[in-house]
Amino acid sequence: MDQFLPLIAPIRPERPFAGRFVLTGLSGENGVAFAFRDTRTGKEFKISLFRATGGAAFHSTTGRVHLSLETAGEADDEQDRLARAVAELVRRNTAGLSDDALDALFSVNATVGFPNAPGRKRIDLSIGHVCPSNCLFCTDIHLRARREPVPFAEIAASLERARADGHEHLTLTGLEPTLRPDIVTVVAEAKRLGFIDIQLITNGVRTATAAFLEALFEAGLTVLIVSLHAPDRETEARIKGKAWLFDRALATLRHAHALLGDRREQARSGRFLRTNSVICRQNLHLLKELMELLDGFQPTRIPLNYPWISGRAAARFAEVVPDFPSVTAALAPLRERILDPADPLCLVNLPPCVAGELPSQTFKSKNLALYLTDEMATDRQTEASSIEHRRDAMDLTLVHPRICADCGLRPHCVGVSQLYLDAYGTAGLAPVPG
Numbered sequence: 001m002d003q004f005l006p007l008i009a010p011i012r013p014e015r016p017f018a019g020r021f022v023l024t025g026l027s028g029e030n031g032v033a034f035a036f037r038d039t040r041t042g043k044e045f046k047i048s049l050f051r052a053t054g055g056a057a058f059h060s061t062t063g064r065v066h067l068s069l070e071t072a073g074e075a076d077d078e079q080d081r082l083a084r085a086v087a088e089l090v091r092r093n094t095a096g097l098s099d100d101a102l103d104a105l106f107s108v109n110a111t112v113g114f115p116n117a118p119g120r121k122r123i124d125l126s127i128g129h130v131c132p133s134n135c136l137f138c139t140d141i142h143l144r145a146r147r148e149p150v151p152f153a154e155i156a157a158s159l160e161r162a163r164a165d166g167h168e169h170l171t172l173t174g175l176e177p178t179l180r181p182d183i184v185t186v187v188a189e190a191k192r193l194g195f196i197d198i199q200l201i202t203n204g205v206r207t208a209t210a211a212f213l214e215a216l217f218e219a220g221l222t223v224l225i226v227s228l229h230a231p232d233r234e235t236e237a238r239i240k241g242k243a244w245l246f247d248r249a250l251a252t253l254r255h256a257h258a259l260l261g262d263r264r265e266q267a268r269s270g271r272f273l274r275t276n277s278v279i280c281r282q283n284l285h286l287l288k289e290l291m292e293l294l295d296g297f298q299p300t301r302i303p304l305n306y307p308w309i310s311g312r313a314a315a316r317f318a319e320v321v322p323d324f325p326s327v328t329a330a331l332a333p334l335r336e337r338i339l340d341p342a343d344p345l346c347l348v349n350l351p352p353c354v355a356g357e358l359p360s361q362t363f364k365s366k367n368l369a370l371y372l373t374d375e376m377a378t379d380r381q382t383e384a385s386s387i388e389h390r391r392d393a394m395d396l397t398l399v400h401p402r403i404c405a406d407c408g409l410r411p412h413c414v415g416v417s418q419l420y421l422d423a424y425g426t427a428g429l430a431p432v433p434g
Contacts, residue, residue, distance in 0.1 A: 005026075006093055007032070007049065007090050008034065008086050008089050008090065009089065010089075011086070011089065017036075017082055017085065018081075018082070021037070021039070021082050022036065022037045023036055024036065024037050024044075032048070032050075033046045033047070033048040033049075033267075033270070034046065034048075036082070038078070038079070044196050045070060045071040045079055046069075046070040047067060047069055047082070047083055048068045048070060049067050050066055064099065064102060065090055065094060067086065067087050067090065068268070069083040070270060121165070121166050121168060122167065122168075123162045123167045125155065125158055125170065125172055125173070126140065126173055126174030126175075127173075127174050127177050127180060127183075128140075128143060128174035128176050128179065129148065129150065130175060130176060131175035131176040131179070131203070132176065132245065133176070133240040133241060133242065133245055135229075135241075136239055136282065136312060136320045137278050137280055137307040137308070137313040137321075138313075139308050139310045140173075140174055141312055142311070143174050143175050144175070149180055152185065152186070155186055159189060163194055163195070167195075168197065169195065170195045170197065170198050170199065171199045172190075173200075176202065176205050177201070178200070178202050178206040178207060179205060183216070184215050184216060184219045185219075191219065195220075197222050197223065198221050198223070199221075199223040199225060200223070201225045201227065202224070202227065202252070203227050203248065204226055204228075204248040204251065207224065207252040207255070208247075208248040208251035208252050208255070210258070210259070213256060217259065217271055221271070222272065223271075223272045223273075224252075224273055225275065225276050226273070226276065227249065227275070227276040228250075228275060228277060228290075228293075229278055229280070229282075229283055230246070230283045231289040231292070233247070235283055235286060239278075239280065239282050239283065253275075253294075254297070256297065257273065257298055260272070262298045263299075263300050263344070266298070272299075272300045273298065273299045274300060274301040275297075275299045275301070277303065277305065278305045278306075279304055279306050279307070279350075280321070281321070281322050284327070284330045285330065287331065287333075288334060291334060291337070299344060300344055302346070303346050303348045304347055304348065305350075306327070306350040307321050308349060309417040309419045309420060318423070323428060324427065324428025325427055325428040328355070328428060331355055331356065335356060351404075351413050351414075351415070351416060351429060353409055353431060354429070354430075398414055398417060399415050399416060399417075399418055400413070401416065401426050401429065403429060403431055404429065407431035407433075408432045416429070
C-alpha cells in the first residue's frame with residue numbers, strides 16, 4: 001500500500017500540506033483516492049487519480065493520469081490549490097514510469113488509514129432483528145432474540161456518539177439489515193451526520209429490486225456488500241437454508257453491476273460493489289467456480305472468509321469448519337489470483353501460511369488475513385449501546401501456537417482459534433522462516 005505514497009511525495013501523513021491539509025487515508029479501487037482533512041474547517045474531501053484515455057477530469061497530468069477533486073460541496077480555493085499541487089507532483093513523480101508500470105500500479109486494490117493522522121475510525125452497527133437465512137456459520141444468532149426492530153432513535157443516538165468520537169466509516173450489519181422498514185432513512189441519517197463511508201451487508205433480500213437498491217445509494221450508501229457463498233442454488237441452500245436466497249443475491253449483483261458499472265467506473269464514482277463469501281465444508285470444492293461467478297459482476301473486493309468460530313459455527317464445528325490442509329488444497333487453483341496484487345480476491349481470517357507459499361510482498365499489497373487486526377477491530381465502542389458491535393467481543397480466543405513463534409508472516413496473521421486447535425491441532429500450519 002505504501003507504493004501509492006511516492007505519487008504525491010513529499011506530502012505524507014505526518015507532513016500536512018501548507019500546514020493545513022492532513023492526509024488521513026487512501027484507497028485503491030483500480031485507481032487511488034487520497035483522503036484529506038482540512039484542519040481549519042474540519043472538512044473531508046478526496047483527490048482521486050486514475051488511468052483513463054478520456055472522460056471528465058478535474059485536471060489531467062501528463063495525459064496518462066487523470067485527477068478528480070471530490071468534495072461534499074463546491075471546492076474552495078485552498079482545496080483547488082491542493083489539487084493542482086497534487087497534479088504537478090504526480091506529473092513529476094510518474095515521469096519515469098512506463099505505461100505498463102502505471103497500469104500495474106493503478107490496478108492494485110488496497111485500503112489503509114494512517115495512525116499518525118486523525119481519521120479512519122470504523123464502527124459496526126448491528127441493526128437487524130430478523131433474517132430469512134439460516135447460515136451454518138452465523139455469528140449473529142444472539143440477535144434473533146430481538147422481538148422488535150431496534151428503535152430508530154437508538155440507532156440515531158449511536159450514530160451521533162460515533163461521529164462525536166471521530167468515527168467516519170460505518171458498516172450496517174446484523175442479520176438482514178435491509179428488512180428494517182426505515183433502512184433508507186438510517187443511511188440518510190448517517191450521511192447527514194457526516195460519515196464518509198457507509199457500507200451495508202446484505203443477502204440481497206430487498207436489494208433484488210432495482211428501485212430499492214437505487215434508493216439506498218441515493219440516500220448516501222457508498223459500499224454494497226452482497227453475501228453469496230456458492231455458485232449454484234443447491235449448495236447455497238445447504239449453506240443458507242433456502243434456495244431462493246441464491247436468486248435474490250444474483251438479482252442484487254446484476255442490478256448493482258448495472259447501476260455502478262465496472263471497477264473503473266466504481267472508482268470514479270466512489271460507489272462500490274463488494275461481495276462476502278465464507279469458506280466452509282459445503283463449498284470447499286467450488287471456490288474457483290464461485291470466484292468466476294462473482295467476477296462477472298465486477299466487485300472491487302472479493303473476500304474469502306475463513307469462518308469465525310463463534311455462534312453457529314462453534315456449535316456445528318465438525319459439520320461446518322474445514323481443516324487447514326483441506327483449505328490449502330482448495331485454494332491451489334486460485335494461487336495465481338492470490339499472488340496478483342491487482343486481483344480483488346483476498347483472504348480473510350486465515351493464517352497466511354495456509355494459502356501456500358506466498359511471497360511476503362503479497363501481504364503488503366493485498367489485505368490478506370488482516371481483517372481483525374486492521375479493518376474490523378478499529379476503535380469500536382461497546383459500552384454505549386447494544387447495537388454497537390465489535391468482533392473481538394465475540395466468544396473467540398485467537399492464539400499463535402508455539403510453532404508460530406518465529407514465523408516471518410506473524411505480523412500479518414490474526415492467529416488461530418483455540419477451538420480449532422483443540423479439534424485439529426497444528427496440521428496445515430506452515431510457519432515461514434523469519
